[in-house]
Each structure stands twice: as C-alpha cells, then as structure tokens.
Amino acid sequence: MVLKIHGHAVAPLVRLVAEVCQEKEVPYELVNVEVYKGEQKTPAFREFQPFGQVPYIDDDGFILYESKAICRYIAKKYASQGTPGLVPHDPKAEALFEQAVSIETSNFYPFALGIATEKIIKKHRGLEPDEARVSVLLNTLNTKLDAYEVILGKQAYLAGGNITLADLFHLPYGTIVFEELAYDMLESRPNVARWWKEITSRPSWLAVKAKA
Template sequence: MTLKLFGNLISTNTQRVAVVAREAGVPYELVEVNFLQAENKTPEFVKHNPFGLIPYIRDEDGFELYESRAICRYIAALDRAAGPTLVPTERKADSLFEQAVSSEQSHFDPLATELAKEKIILPRRGFPPSEARISELVKQMRATLAVYDAILEKQKYLAGDDITLADLFHLSYGAVLVQSGLGLIEERPNVHRWWKDISSRPAWLAVQSDYNARFGQ
C-alpha cells in the first residue's frame, strides 16, 4: 500500500504535491478527481476536504491531510522519505527557509495565480483578458522577481545553497509563467539560472511526463 494522492495533474496544487513526493522518494498513487465535473464538490469528497478543493492525501495508516503545502511538509518529514532534506533542521537555516516559504505564498503565488487567470484561463474559456490588469500584475511580479534575483545572486537557492520545499513550491506556477510568454523569469539572470536548475530536476520532469501522458501534450 502506498500514499494515495487524490487530485488531478491539471491542478497546480496537485503538481506541487506530486513533485515533492517524487523529490522525497515517496511512492504515491494518483487517484484522479475530475474537478471539471465538480467531483470535488460531492458530499463524499467533502468528507475528506471540507473546502471541496484538490488535492488531499491518504497515507498507508489511513491518515488524511489536505492543503498542498501542508501535505508537502508532511511528505518531506516522513521516515521513509529517501531524497534530500527539503526542510532544514538547524534553527537559523530553518528560519531562512520559513522566510522563503512565506515569500512564495505571499509575494509570488497570488500574482502568478492572477496572471494565469488573465493570460491562459480566461482566453481558453472564450473571455477577453484585462490588459490593464495584466500590466499591473506584470509590474508587481517584476518587483517580486527583482527581489528574488538579488537573493539568488548571493546563493544557489531561495533559502540558501541547498534546495528546499521553498524552491519546489514555485515549479507549478513558474511553469505557467513561462507558458504565458511574458518573459518574466527569463529577463532576470539569477532567477533564470535558478529556474533552469529546479525545472530540470528529474522529479519535475517526471511529473511533466505524467501530465503529458495523461493529457496528450
């Protein structure tokens, strides 16, 4: 029996958990939830995640957990995790890690989410994006990535010289940013170097391969 991941690889949050599981060397079984048909809103699903969102996990002992970043922390801390240490244990290193994680959740993810909506999701659904909104989001994202660039000029990864969850948390929406064609990651040399590093890791390539095999891209 392995860890079960209830989600869908279309979902950036599901991808976030999948890449961390692969990076940590924790086998998982993806149990696909068709959220486009609102399977995540059914009474049965809501028993496991009361917010009706994907993903959630069920471990071998029946333990269940939702919220992708919490799931990633849980996976990284498992005794059976065989990959690199993704959460530092030394006090100062852990504090810098928490700082980087907070930066991703506060300053990167909200902007990337909105840019994905305007540049990709709305056009796919036949709705025109707001160019004014895109312009403002790009301005804010450039400011965030300027800070990242300064950090990454001094160290290899966002929390230091070792990869952590803070870096991996950026992969799913970072890929969306690249897909948007705005060139935001590419225009910052240190951010671009960091992105090429993390996005070429075997764990992320495996998740992308699974996505392409499922959705034919």
C-alpha cells in the same frame, strides 16, 4: 498502502505534491478527480476536503489537505530518503527556510496565480481575461523578481546553498507564467534564470510533467 493523491493530473498543486513525492522517493497513486466537471465540489469529495479543492492525500487512512502542508508532511515523514534537507532541522537553517517560504507566499504565489487565473482558468470557464488586471499583476511580479535577482545573486537557492521546499513551491505556477504563457521575465535576470533552470530541470519535476 501506497499514498494516494486525490486530484487532477494537470492541476498545478497536484503536480507540486507529486513532485515532492518524486523528490522523496515515495510511491504514490493519483486518484483522478474531474475538476472541470466539478467533482471536487460534491459532498463525497467535501467529506475529506471541505473547501472543495484539490489535492488531498490519503496516507494509509491519514487524510491531509492544503498542498504546502502535504509537502511538509511528506518531506518530514520520509526525511531519511530521497533528496535531503527539503525542510531543514537546524534552527537557523529552518528560520531561513521559513523566510524563503514567506517570500514565495507573499511575493510570488498571489501574482502568478492571478495571472494563471485570468489567462487559463477563465478560458476553461468560457470567460474573457481581464487584461488590465493581468498587466497590473505582471508589473507587480516583475518588481518582486527584481528582489529575487538580488537574493539569488548571493546564494544558490532562496533559503541558502541547498534546495528546499521553498524553491519547489514556485514550480507549478512559475511554469505556467514563464513557460506555458511565455512571459519573458527571466532573460534580464541571470540569477533568477539560473535558479529557474536548475529547479525546472530536476528529474522529479520532469517526471511529473511527463505524466500530465
């Protein structure tokens, strides 16, 4: 049975799960969920994802939600195929990976998500963005990226010399902030710009973007 991703093709975290499937050469089927019509809030959907959010996966009857948990599951289950080392096994490498995941979770995701919410999600809901909040979020994210510049000046990726899920976790909302909304945060940070170019030019991510 082909792994099924329940979600909308352009939903950022659906794209993330699809990207990791591409990295690990895992065939998948996207089961469309009409999120702008609220299909994810229906009882039928909440039976499998009680929070009413996309995505969740069905892997031959195994149901799993929360995108980062899904990505870890895919990377570990299919460790022997596709891109190696997305979740390292060596204790020290794994610790550095977990550190990098925490960096994304605490210092990138909430601010990039907040910007996307104000500038895109509110628009789809017919609401006006809170530009004052956007300004605060942008200023905070800029400060965080200064630390990224230091880290990436010493190593190729956030967890060391090899790409991991921690890097890939930045793709969905980073693409929105840096590319779709075109906020210029990279030009003054050559190490971040180099890293961003590398992870966004991966065939796996380009394939997922092309399907949207």
